[in-house]
Amino acid sequence: MAEQSRQHAASNVSLAQRAWNIRRKALLMGEVQGQGYIGQALGVADVLAASYFHALSYRPEDPEWEGRDRFYLSIGHYAIALYAVLMEAGILPENELETYGMDDSRMPMSGMASYTPGMEITGGSLGQGLGIAVGAALGLKRKKNPAFVYNLMSDGELGEGSTWEAVMSGVQHRLNNLICLVDFNNQQADGPTRNALAQGQEEAKWAAFGWHAQRVDGNDLAAVVAAFDAARTTDHPGPRVIIFDTRMCKGVDFLESREITHFVRVEADEWAKALARLEEGKPQ
Amino acid sequence: MTLASMTRKYEPRQVQLGPDGQRVATTAMIASLAAEGYDTVTAPFGHALVAAAQTDDRIVGLTADLSKYTDLHIFAQAMPDRFYQMGMAEQVLISAAAGLAREGFNPFATTYAVFASRRAYDFIAMAIAEENLPVKIICALPGLTTGYGPSHQATEDLAIFRGLPNMTIIDPCDACDILGMVPQIAAHQGPVYSRLPRGKVPSVLTRHKPDYQFQLGKAQIILEGKDALIIATGFMTMRALDAAVKLEADGVSAAVLHVPTIKPLDTETILAEARKGGRLVVTAENHTVVGGLGEAVARTLLTEDVTPKFRMIGLPDAFLEAGALPTLHEMYGLTVNQVAARIKAWL
Numbered sequence: 001m002a003e004q005s006r007q008h009a010a011s012n013v014s015l016a017q018r019a020w021n022i023r024r025k026a027l028l029m030g031e032v033q034g035q036g037y038i039g040q041a042l043g044v045a046d047v048l049a050a051s052y053f054h055a056l057s058y059r060p061e062d063p064e065w066e067g068r069d070r071f072y073l074s075i076g077h078y079a080i081a082l083y084a085v086l087m088e089a090g091i092l093p094e095n096e097l098e099t100y101g102m103d104d105s106r107m108p109m110s111g112m113a114s115y116t117p118g119m120e121i122t123g124g125s126l127g128q129g130l131g132i133a134v135g136a137a138l139g140l141k142r143k144k145n146p147a148f149v150y151n152l153m154s155d156g157e158l159g160e161g162s163t164w165e166a167v168m169s170g171v172q173h174r175l176n177n178l179i180c181l182v183d184f185n186n187q188q189a190d191g192p193t194r195n196a197l198a199q200g201q202e203e204a205k206w207a208a209f210g211w212h213a214q215r216v217d218g219n220d221l222a223a224v225v226a227a228f229d230a231a232r233t234t235d236h237p238g239p240r241v242i243i244f245d246t247r248m249c250k251g252v253d254f255l256e257s258r259e260i261t262h263f264v265r266v267e268a269d270e271w272a273k274a275l276a277r278l279e280e281g282k283p284q
Numbered sequence: 285m286t287l288a289s290m291t292r293k294y295e296p297r298q299v300q301l302g303p304d305g306q307r308v309a310t311t312a313m314i315a316s317l318a319a320e321g322y323d324t325v326t327a328p329f330g331h332a333l334v335a336a337a338q339t340d341d342r343i344v345g346l347t348a349d350l351s352k353y354t355d356l357h358i359f360a361q362a363m364p365d366r367f368y369q370m371g372m373a374e375q376v377l378i379s380a381a382a383g384l385a386r387e388g389f390n391p392f393a394t395t396y397a398v399f400a401s402r403r404a405y406d407f408i409a410m411a412i413a414e415e416n417l418p419v420k421i422i423c424a425l426p427g428l429t430t431g432y433g434p435s436h437q438a439t440e441d442l443a444i445f446r447g448l449p450n451m452t453i454i455d456p457c458d459a460c461d462i463l464g465m466v467p468q469i470a471a472h473q474g475p476v477y478s479r480l481p482r483g484k485v486p487s488v489l490t491r492h493k494p495d496y497q498f499q500l501g502k503a504q505i506i507l508e509g510k511d512a513l514i515i516a517t518g519f520m521t522m523r524a525l526d527a528a529v530k531l532e533a534d535g536v537s538a539a540v541l542h543v544p545t546i547k548p549l550d551t552e553t554i555l556a557e558a559r560k561g562g563r564l565v566v567t568a569e570n571h572t573v574v575g576g577l578g579e580a581v582a583r584t585l586l587t588e589d590v591t592p593k594f595r596m597i598g599l600p601d602a603f604l605e606a607g608a609l610p611t612l613h614e615m616y617g618l619t620v621n622q623v624a625a626r627i628k629a630w631l
Contacts, residue, residue, distance in 0.1 A: 114414075121415075122411075122414055122415060125406055125410045128406075131375060131378075131407070132379045132382050132386070133383060134376060134379065134380045134383060135384040135386070136387050138368065139384045139387025139388065139389055140387060142344075162376065165373035165375050166376050166379065168371065169371065169380065172371065173368070
């Protein structure tokens, strides 16, 4: 049975529609800038839809509401994706979309906590979010606050030693209020992640460290939702991780097939084409 | 294989003998400046933190496996439910402190100065300083207070942290400074880095100036003098004071201006004292001459057109040797006799 947070129970907008809206907003922002980490945004849109419209509790008009589930974007360069879902959720106003990446914008290219409501940490350096999330989870327990802390990170960040310090720490302190989401798209700056640092058996690794671990297709909304439910309701006495296998540029086929997708090259005339392709796949 | 650029110290060396003809043993990690003729206070930081925590329930303490060696064990024993052991993991120590601060707590995180300034730097910069979070990073083994070698000698930490915006930096001289500093930094709404002595810590400043009290952000004259102005910080203020007393006996009058807060620097007091004409100005620090108190003072004076005769005492731009601490202090010119002699020579 779906264990979505009460906040979302009454919505009549499907998660598929939410994910599509997120993809569309991300493409519009990319078009504004002429470039961006659009591949990542398209890939992680389903995970973000499930986060903000199924799992998380929050108040759009009060992004610092003490009762909220915290959501940390450890991957600062995925800011374009987070802005899309923050607008979809009503935390950021839609009319600011055109300011993405501009001077005096509240939406800089790399996520910065001091610029943007709903951007809880500054993740530009990578590999830092999970450690900060450990501290936040400790703090929430001290305050007897039942909220969760979610940390969205990437497969690239699994290379940083700081990630594994936090992995061990989460188990040491029995942080059952900590949920790590790994966007595993197998791409990083210099190419496929598997060509960089040995990464196999990811689910088994985290489980061996003591986490409740799941691995699912990150672009299959039903699987994503089920994984969130399991992560939130398990009685495992420690932290939870969900590894999401996602496809870069998901939703725009001619971008999906590009060889280099980490900072995918989109020509000026291709943004409109991408939006048109996405439109063709609009949920009914 | 020894590369051409690497140094090797394999040649047998003359064994050092102390004044009693005995071999001087290498004092390893447990370095103490207590044997310098002053009364001591045991673990002032730990005790001061417990006192502060009794009235501020947001204070929590964290360490990366060094509570015993940073005097945090006092706090851990007194308030175990407010203490977090993070293991030998400085990056999560700092990151978790940031997360706790984000949730409204007042975290004091401890490790050695070398580890905070080197392996945890990006986390201090990005998770704490850039967000101006009120995390207090309290570190043992400042500068040359151990003979353990460069891995533990924090010779450039002040230079590193001076470059970081929003960071308050304190290099306390003694137990008086530490006891006064802790409640003031606990109340400070921003990040703080302090490098301090642990264990049996001398009480120095009130011996020379009985009404001395630490004031965050303020430099204070401890001794007046008309021939030289020694601008000092950390344990070099203790050496400066003892050198001034020695110089007095030789008819040289040296003032000592103690500057425990390195950042923000009390430029007003430094300029006012340096403008009092006719004095040699000497800075003294337990830190490399690169990027620390000396260069900060030089920049302050020169940009305000204040140009006395100016000299610096500090550690060289080099990785320091391992060995007995008294020998190393002699080697690098930090002893009372050497401070006094150099000032006389410069005058």
